[in-house]
Amino acid sequence: MGIPPEREDVKQQVLYLSQITMKSHLLESPISKCPLYLACHHLKTERIQRDWERQGDAGSEGQKLTVCPIINGEDHLRLLNFQHNFITRIQNISNLQKLISLDLYDNQIEEISGLSTLRCLRVLLLGKNRIKKISNLENLKSLDVLDLHGNQITKIENINHLCELRVLNLARNFLSHVDNLNGLDSLTELNLRHNQITFVRDVDNLPCLQHLFLSFNNISSFDSVSCLADSSSLSDITFDGNPIAQESWYKHTVLQNMMQLRQLDMKRITEEERRMASVLAKKEEEKKRESHKQSLLKEKKRLTINNVARQWDLQQQRVANIATNEDRKDSDSAQDPCQIDGSTLSAFPEETGPLDSGLNNALQGLSVIDTYLVEVDGDTLSLYGSGALESLDRNWSVQTAGMITTVSFTFIEFDEIVHVLPKLKIKFPNSLHLKFKETNLVMLQQFNALAQLRRVDQLTIDPQGNPVVNFTLWKYYVLFRLSHFSMQKINGTEVTQNDMIMAERLFGILAHVASSELPQYRLISILGDARKKQFRYLLESKGKKPGIINEENNDSKRLVGENTNRATLNYTTRDFYNEKLEEIKEKKKFCKTYIEDLVKEATEINMKNEALQKLWPQMFIELVRDAVIEIRNKNSYMKLCLQQITDQK
Amino acid sequence: MLSPERLALPDYEYLAQRHVLTYMEDAVCQLLENREDISQYGIARFFTEYFNSVCQGTHILFREFSFVQATPHNRVSFLRAFWRCFRTVGKNGDLLTMKEYHCLLQLLCPDFPLELTQKAARIVLMDDAMDCLMSFSDFLFAFQIQFYYSEFLDSVAAIYEDLLSGKNPNTVIVPTSSSGQHRQRPALGEAGMLEGVEASLFYQCLENLCDRHKYSCPPPALVKEALSNVQRLTFYGFLMALSKHHGINQALGALPDKGDLMHDPAMDEELERLLAQVPGLVNSITASPEASCLPSRTPPRVGSPWRPLHHSRKVDGESDGSTEETDESET
Numbered sequence: 001m002g003i004p005p006e007r008e009d010v011k012q013q014v015l016y017l018s019q020i021t022m023k024s025h026l027l028e029s030p031i032s033k034c035p036l037y038l039a040c041h042h043l044k045t046e047r048i049q050r051d052w053e054r055q056g057d058a059g060s061e062g063q064k065l066t067v068c069p070i071i072n073g074e075d076h077l078r079l080l081n082f083q084h085n086f087i088t089r090i091q092n093i094s095n096l097q098k099l100i101s102l103d104l105y106d107n108q109i110e111e112i113s114g115l116s117t118l119r120c121l122r123v124l125l126l127g128k129n130r131i132k133k134i135s136n137l138e139n140l141k142s143l144d145v146l147d148l149h150g151n152q153i154t155k156i157e158n159i160n161h162l163c164e165l166r167v168l169n170l171a172r173n174f175l176s177h178v179d180n181l182n183g184l185d186s187l188t189e190l191n192l193r194h195n196q197i198t199f200v201r202d203v204d205n206l207p208c209l210q211h212l213f214l215s216f217n218n219i220s221s222f223d224s225v226s227c228l229a230d231s232s233s234l235s236d237i238t239f240d241g242n243p244i245a246q247e248s249w250y251k252h253t254v255l256q257n258m259m260q261l262r263q264l265d266m267k268r269i270t271e272e273e274r275r276m277a278s279v280l281a282k283k284e285e286e287k288k289r290e291s292h293k294q295s296l297l298k299e300k301k302r303l304t305i306n307n308v309a310r311q312w313d314l315q316q317q318r319v320a321n322i323a324t325n326e327d328r329k330d331s332d333s334a335q336d337p338c339q340i341d342g343s344t345l346s347a348f349p350e351e352t353g354p355l356d357s358g359l360n361n362a363l364q365g366l367s368v369i370d371t372y373l374v375e376v377d378g379d380t381l382s383l384y385g386s387g388a389l390e391s392l393d394r395n396w397s398v399q400t401a402g403m404i405t406t407v408s409f410t411f412i413e414f415d416e417i418v419h420v421l422p423k424l425k426i427k428f429p430n431s432l433h434l435k436f437k438e439t440n441l442v443m444l445q446q447f448n449a450l451a452q453l454r455r456v457d458q459l460t461i462d463p464q465g466n467p468v469v470n471f472t473l474w475k476y477y478v479l480f481r482l483s484h485f486s487m488q489k490i491n492g493t494e495v496t497q498n499d500m501i502m503a504e505r506l507f508g509i510l511a512h513v514a515s516s517e518l519p520q521y522r523l524i525s526i527l528g529d530a531r532k533k534q535f536r537y538l539l540e541s542k543g544k545k546p547g548i549i550n551e552e553n554n555d556s557k558r559l560v561g562e563n564t565n566r567a568t569l570n571y572t573t574r575d576f577y578n579e580k581l582e583e584i585k586e587k588k589k590f591c592k593t594y595i596e597d598l599v600k601e602a603t604e605i606n607m608k609n610e611a612l613q614k615l616w617p618q619m620f621i622e623l624v625r626d627a628v629i630e631i632r633n634k635n636s637y638m639k640l641c642l643q644q645i646t647d648q649k
Numbered sequence: 650m651l652s653p654e655r656l657a658l659p660d661y662e663y664l665a666q667r668h669v670l671t672y673m674e675d676a677v678c679q680l681l682e683n684r685e686d687i688s689q690y691g692i693a694r695f696f697t698e699y700f701n702s703v704c705q706g707t708h709i710l711f712r713e714f715s716f717v718q719a720t721p722h723n724r725v726s727f728l729r730a731f732w733r734c735f736r737t738v739g740k741n742g743d744l745l746t747m748k749e750y751h752c753l754l755q756l757l758c759p760d761f762p763l764e765l766t767q768k769a770a771r772i773v774l775m776d777d778a779m780d781c782l783m784s785f786s787d788f789l790f791a792f793q794i795q796f797y798y799s800e801f802l803d804s805v806a807a808i809y810e811d812l813l814s815g816k817n818p819n820t821v822i823v824p825t826s827s828s829g830q831h832r833q834r835p836a837l838g839e840a841g842m843l844e845g846v847e848a849s850l851f852y853q854c855l856e857n858l859c860d861r862h863k864y865s866c867p868p869p870a871l872v873k874e875a876l877s878n879v880q881r882l883t884f885y886g887f888l889m890a891l892s893k894h895h896g897i898n899q900a901l902g903a904l905p906d907k908g909d910l911m912h913d914p915a916m917d918e919e920l921e922r923l924l925a926q927v928p929g930l931v932n933s934i935t936a937s938p939e940a941s942c943l944p945s946r947t948p949p950r951v952g953s954p955w956r957p958l959h960h961s962r963k964v965d966g967e968s969d970g971s972t973e974e975t976d977e978s979e980t
Contacts (some may be wrong), residue, residue, distance in 0.1 A: 471746075472744075473743065509736070527687055599670065
């Protein structure tokens with residue numbers, strides 16, 4: 001299809017003409033019998049204004065024309081052929097007012113002009129010239145075929161009045177985009193091959209367009225040719241040679257968007273292909289939606305984590321500025337007035353029901369930022385911000401909870417984590433790897449708190465926000481205190497036998513002292529304390545079931561099963577410790593007064609004793625003296641005694 | 650019993666001076682706190698154990714700081730406990746920061762204040778960069794001086810400041826020195842920039858202090874000995890001298906001499922016994938040659954990384970982890 005450039009053969013020319021001008025009424029008789037037609041063909045005369053009647057053999061070449069010759073007396077001429085000449089200007093043909101076809105293929109014409117009288121012109125072939133601009137076609141309202149291929153045209157213009165135009169060939173030009181096509185109501189074929197087109201517009205304004213050739217242009221996305229989807233008449237299109245044709249989604253995107261197509265890149269479209277295309281397109285759509293959702297979620301997560309981090313920094317600064325711990329409690333809730341509800345953003349693929357709607361709410365309320373974040377990602381549970389600790393109370397499905405092997409804490413005070421460790425033990429029995437980042441681990445003692453867990457395989461303490469990592473001995477202390485866990489990795493490095501030995505060597509005596517040298521009552525009281533504390537935490541938790549209490553009792557018995565010689569090394573959070581000291585104050589006061597009373601009593605007695613000691617010799621002497629004086633006179637003494645006895649009766 | 654000083658004091662004050670009351674109060678307080686546990690136990694037995702532990706020096710373990718510093722005996726016991734527990738750290742040769750030593754202190758006494766540790770560190774580091782690493786023995790001896798004589802040292806600091814600024818009423822000639830320079834230099838002469846204070850003058854003030862002080866001071870004779878070979882000294886120089894003085898250390902009686910600091914055969918034996926119970930330990934990995942024959946465990950693994958123990962993961966667990974260790978039943 002399209003206009004073949006080389007037409008030496010007259011027969012071909014005839015065929016061609018009969019193809020394009022279906023309406024034979026334009027010519028008085030069938031073309032082959034047209035005397036006028038036979039009268040003019042290749043007008044290649046040696047000289048201008050020479051006798052131009054056919055001289056014997058039609059093939060005498062002679063010199064090529066450089067100007068259009070003046071043709072007199074041929075006013076009924078219908079077809080004029082000036083192919084393969086050096087003509088630079090269209091001129092001297094204004095008298096040929098019955099001209100139907102003008103062929104100026106392969107010349108050197110730089111400007112379309114001189115056609116204003118050719119009102120009957122139906123075929124204008126100006127291919128392979130040097131035309132820079134489409135112009136001066138105003139009067140050619142009957143134009144049926146316009147061939148401007150192989151020129152230097154940069155813009156489609158001045159053709160909007162050609163409402164009978166059926167074929168437009170603008171191949172091999174310098175077009176960078178396609179628009180301004182309105183008005184071409186009869187256009188069925190548009191050839192734009194070999195240009196530099198990046199986008200196409202207005203094609204949906206062409207009601208009859210069936211064939212559109214866009215091969216070898218610069219189209220890279222379907223959006224740039226999106227108007228094609230709206231063109232219901234289009235049935236044949238080519239995109240080969242464009243960047244878009246290299247894309248993996250090319251075929252099915254085109255097919256999906258242009259259901260009306262019958263042929264793509266010169267190949268028929270089968271039903272199978274169409275079906276595949278729709279399936280693939282649906283998948284793409286879903287993928288896009290999914291990734292959009294994912295990116296929304298990620299963004300929200302990132303914002304939340306940033307917010308939590310900011311809160312944490314403020315907290316830390318405040319604690320540094322003010323020495324007391326009072327502020328820590330009221331800092332996080334006071335900071336965030338825009339917390340919607342207590343519930344958080346979380347991604348739970350397994351959980352259904354209320355949490356899904358929570359997710360939707362979260363997506364809608366993207367501008368609202370939470371102060372904490374709970375995230376489940378396969379086998380990892382991540383908690384950001386102290387508010388996240390409450391999420392451990394939730395009803396976790398056994399399946400989800402069972403899959404969790406790693407629990408990660410970030411931006412939460414370790415002392416607060418200590419309180420929820422019993423809950424962690426129960427709700428996530430398979431959590432074997434604990435990670436701490438920005439949790440204010442400052443003392444070796446704090447690791448004692450981890451001993452109450454069931455089992456820890458791996459421990460990761462991120463140096464960021466955990467000053468304890470700067471200590472030389474921290475790893476050994478962990479291995480020592482948590483030796484009953486037989487930990488395998490600390491901060492990613494495997495625990496070797498030598499590490500265990502070193503840990504024992506460094507701190508073994510501490511354990512020995514802590515167990516064997518403590519008086520029995522202290523042992524009992526310390527261990528009893530720990531048990532009581534755990535029990536208390538559990539009672540305070542929400543959603544406790546009776547079954548848990550029994551398990552706790554078993555656990556506490558098991559606590560003794562742990563290496564007893566270090567079981568006394570416990571960690572009490574600062575708040576609890578101070579609380580305890582406060583409680584003791586009363587008792588201490590009482591004891592003080594009690595002892596004081598005792599001492600007073602004792603000193604009084606002692607004083608009395610001492611006084612007695614001092615006086616006793618004197619008293620004794622007096623006693624003896626009195627007695628001796630009494631007995632001096634035996635007789636009178638005897639009488640006195642008898643007298644006393646009778647008096648008594 | 651019938652010493653004249655005893656009769657000179659009224660009874661209550663006598664008891665207080667000997668800190669009998671402190672221990673009595675504490676004993677009764679402990680009794681109250683742990684009523685339920687002790688009642689099964691017997692009160693008489695409790696008191697026996699309590700005072701036994703006071704004698705042995707184990708009563709201060711894991712107690713609050715206010716109790717630990719209450720009496721000189723408590724302080725001595727604490728120092729001794731610290732030495733015994735963490736001697737191994739020193740033996741290992743690790744140099745630790747002040748913060749880490751403080752951590753170790755907190756393992757034994759949870760609310761031990763940071764200022765004391767800082768002051769002790771300042772003695773070792775001569776008030777220089779506080780992040781420097783210190784050896785165990787240096788820190789321990791400095792800490793001993795700081796902790797045991799803390800009130801005394803506060804007064805000494807005040808006196809030193811007075812002497813520096815020339816406010817001492819006792820003397821006429823007081824050399825002035827620019828503050829902030831704490832390097833010891835031999836005395837150059839009368840005029841010009843002089844560091845610290847004059848030793849003999851300083852000692853006189855100390856002597857006065859010791860006389861009128863209620864709480865414990867180092868024996869004046871020994872202090873004089875410490876000051877004998879210097880003309881002038883700075884505050885931290887003085888403290889350093891105290892901490893390094895063997896006589897004072899012996900007078901305190903808490904710690905062994907510096908040479909014997911790493912030496913504690915009884916504990917070492919205990920340690921070997923503990924090490925033998927680390928799972929999978931091989932005969933060859935023992936430090937001391939006199940250790941008793943260790944039971945060998947199969948299979949021997951020399952120097953290989955820790956082999957993961959086969960603990961199957963169960964959802965509702967039974968107890969894991971306690972099966973590998975044998976209990977140290979010491980009681």
